Amino acid sequence: MTTGGTVLSPAALWLFVVKYTSKAKDGTRVVFREPRETDAVQLMNLINSVIDEPMSGLLMNKRTSLKDERKWLKHRIEDIKQRRTVMLVAEVDGRIMGNCDIVRRSAKESHRAVLGIVLLKEIRGKGIGEAIMVRAIELARKRFTGIEQIDLQTFSYNKRAQIVYRKVGFVKTGFVPRAIKEGSEYYGEDVMVLYL
Numbered sequence: 001m002t003t004g005g006t007v008l009s010p011a012a013l014w015l016f017v018v019k020y021t022s023k024a025k026d027g028t029r030v031v032f033r034e035p036r037e038t039d040a041v042q043l044m045n046l047i048n049s050v051i052d053e054p055m056s057g058l059l060m061n062k063r064t065s066l067k068d069e070r071k072w073l074k075h076r077i078e079d080i081k082q083r084r085t086v087m088l089v090a091e092v093d094g095r096i097m098g099n100c101d102i103v104r105r106s107a108k109e110s111h112r113a114v115l116g117i118v119l120l121k122e123i124r125g126k127g128i129g130e131a132i133m134v135r136a137i138e139l140a141r142k143r144f145t146g147i148e149q150i151d152l153q154t155f156s157y158n159k160r161a162q163i164v165y166r167k168v169g170f171v172k173t174g175f176v177p178r179a180i181k182e183g184s185e186y187y188g189e190d191v192m193v194l195y196l
């Protein structure tokens with residue numbers, strides 16, 4: 001991007017923080033915006049609350065600490081500035097209730113990125129998952145020059161997630177049996193890809 005003839009570095013482009021407003025199926029007003037370092041406590045509460053759910057759909061199985069969350073968020077924000085990551089949080093009445101990120105791979109995998117998404121229970125099933133993913137994918141297309149595909153893995157029991165991924169255009173390309181173990185139960189993992 002250029003302004004007044006000056007070519008801006010990726011870090012300078014960060015000044016243009018993205019924010020969208022959206023209405024959920026039930027009329028809830030949701031703001032999708034890029035994160036700030038001050039979001040660490042809210043993001044920690046969000047992830048810990050979902051980690052605590054049985055069959056959460058997440059790979060993480062241990063709650064995170066504020067120290068680790070702050071560190072993670074700092075790196076994420078740096079990666080956003082460097083155009084290696086796209087991340088949007090979902091805010092309802094000023095409270096962060098969801099997060100979607102797309103992380104670009106490197107080297108011979110740099111044509112690929114990986115998508116992750118998590119919403120608090122209270123705001124699921126209202127179309128917010130689909131809406132935030134559409135916005136994040138749109139942003140990744142703009143910011144990741146040369147990106148060709150976004151992929152992810154989803155546990156076979158996570159039917160809701162698979163429905164939403166298919167709605168935004170992901171297709172199933174593979175299956176890993178016994179990919180994860182929760183307690184004494186094994187579950188497979190679907191590999192899904194969105195070709196851009």
Ligand SMILES: CC(C)(COP(=O)(O)OP(=O)(O)OC[C@H]1O[C@@H](n2cnc3c(N)ncnc32)[C@H](O)[C@@H]1OP(=O)(O)O)[C@@H](O)C(=O)NCCC(=O)NCCS
Pocket residue numbers: 050056057058117118119120123124125126127128129130131153154155158159160161163164
């Ligand atoms: C997966 C997740 C992001 C989906 O977001 P969401 O906002 O709940 O999804 P949406 O409301 O956009 O769409 C859900 C769709 O699944 C359907 N659905 C809802 N509950 C379902 C269930 N228990 N089983 C099957 N389908 C279900 C809905 O009918 C809806 O489809 P429709 O719009 O055609 O009616 C969200 O539920 C979540 O954060 N889950 C916990 C973490 C997680 O699983 N992350 C993904 C890891 S791969």
